[in-house]
Amino acid sequence: MPPGTGDVQLSVSQNIPITGAVIVSTPQDIALLDAHKGAEMFRKVHVPVLGLVQNMSVFQCPKCKHETHIFGADGVRDLAKTLGLDVLGDIPLHVNIRETCDAGQPIVISQPQSDMRFCPFLCSSAPLSPTKQQEGVSDLQITVQ
Template identity: 75%
Template structure:
């Protein structure tokens, strides 16, 4: 990881104009990350305050599912504009999503809404659609929680292949339905942020 200047800030990796930093960049490629408590907060502090983020419109923090040390440390130490809960439509994932949403509500972080990931699989050969993980689970949970469904992201080979090549689907196939799904979610998040922070 490279650093610069007298302040010794880490330089984030940047792809298509979007800077990125990860706990995974701070450890060996094959080393497991089994941090708890103070180690988690120390790593989060490094990622937030010791990185040269430059001028940002938004800072998105991708957290593991659940209600563990990472979530609690961030919510207790950093002002958060809102949380986006991402879940597949299957029941077991929705249980974690609900716990996460309830935790954010309890600590007064607005839940901007839910995103239903892997909502439908479309066969690349015949275009038949299959709801492998169930249908509309996140939509139903959003209604139960009284929050918005921000969008659906399909399970599509193109998304995985382009991500693996380091060229996201919104760049590599900007006119595809998959790219449109991501743009729709991004627009919905921005709109919700305007609503909760006018």
């Protein structure tokens, strides 16, 4: 869903069976406010929040490989600590990710051996933290179709 906690998000969360949510956010303060509100909304409607993903986490210069955290370094990690959630992965700011998504073939499908394999959970499955397991949430299984 798009960011926010408006009527659409709340109605979907209350009326469609959702077994779990993954919150994706960039590390800027304004985006993190929406991510925090979204996580709280899911909790209020009893949808388990499985964890957070930091989008546009780092830019790596294609020539010298220097990494720059254009939007901040640890915003999502700090929010995850505040909410008691796991960080499931980081999605870097990279031209190949944009190009493959624009072409309708995300990089995890079109280039599965790429250095840009940033979020293992997007490809198949990932074990959840002991906290989530105690809450009765089983390992995360995602099927890409």
